[in-house]
Amino acid sequence: MIANGGVRTYEDATRCLEVTGCDAVMSSEALLENPGLFAPSSCSRDSGRRSLLLQEDLASEYLELAKAHGCQSKCVKAHMFHFLYAALQLHTDLRSQLGQAKGIDEMAAVNEALRRRRAEDRAGGVQWPETGWYMRYREPLRCPEEKERKKRKAQEAEADAEAVRGGPGAEAADEQASKRPAVGAPATAAEGAA
Numbered sequence: 001m002i003a004n005g006g007v008r009t010y011e012d013a014t015r016c017l018e019v020t021g022c023d024a025v026m027s028s029e030a031l032l033e034n035p036g037l038f039a040p041s042s043c044s045r046d047s048g049r050r051s052l053l054l055q056e057d058l059a060s061e062y063l064e065l066a067k068a069h070g071c072q073s074k075c076v077k078a079h080m081f082h083f084l085y086a087a088l089q090l091h092t093d094l095r096s097q098l099g100q101a102k103g104i105d106e107m108a109a110v111n112e113a114l115r116r117r118r119a120e121d122r123a124g125g126v127q128w129p130e131t132g133w134y135m136r137y138r139e140p141l142r143c144p145e146e147k148e149r150k151k152r153k154a155q156e157a158e159a160d161a162e163a164v165r166g167g168p169g170a171e172a173a174d175e176q177a178s179k180r181p182a183v184g185a186p187a188t189a190a191e192g193a194a
């Protein structure tokens with residue numbers, strides 16, 4: 001019996017084995033981001049234990065293998081976006097560069113740039129998760145600029161809704177509406193006489 005679904009970390013896998021008594025555990029989406037998920041130290045909710053393996057390391061090992069085995073750039077890029085998902089939500093300029101990268105060497109250059117950025121981030125005390133792909137809908141990672149943009153959009157939508165409910169915008173709209181002829185009524189006196 002194999003259990004499947006919702007296994008995101010090594011701890012999830014071991015807990016699933018213990019609680020269900022199944023013979024094996026399978027994971028799918030989480031492995032796209034962290035192929036080392038079944039190695040105890042590779043992935044943990046306790047970020048202190050995760051120091052052995054960074055997403056950039058996984059990505060560069062993968063790129064070496066992809067190059068050695070002549071993998072197609074399109075497939076390789078899709079995997080790179082999974083591996084580096086969290087960091088690229090923060091460093092969106094590098095996300096664009098990865099999107100434009102032609103071939104494995106250019107992808108490797110972006111990965112190295114990201115490695116340097118993340119090292120600076122860590123040294124500067126920037127708090128940012130290593131992973132986030134699996135939870136991207138339930139717990140979306142948003143960089144500060146994107147948060148600000150979303151907030152502005154929500155405020156604009158609220159202002160529009162307020163105008164419709166009876167704010168100053170609605171008064172102007174009512175005035176315009178009162179000048180229009182009623183449905184079925186003649187549009188002008190001349191038309192009425194005709």
Ligand SMILES: Cc1cc2nc3c(=O)[nH]c(=O)nc-3n(C[C@H](O)[C@H](O)[C@H](O)COP(=O)(O)O)c2cc1C
Pocket residue numbers: 004005006007026027028029030
């Ligand atoms: C890239 C990918 C390919 C999948 N292919 C299949 C498939 O061919 N047949 C199938 O029954 N499920 C497929 N699934 C679903 C998974 O086997 C799994 O049931 C589902 O993703 C839930 O598990 P997870 O929470 O570990 O992702 C696929 C999932 C992914 C992400």
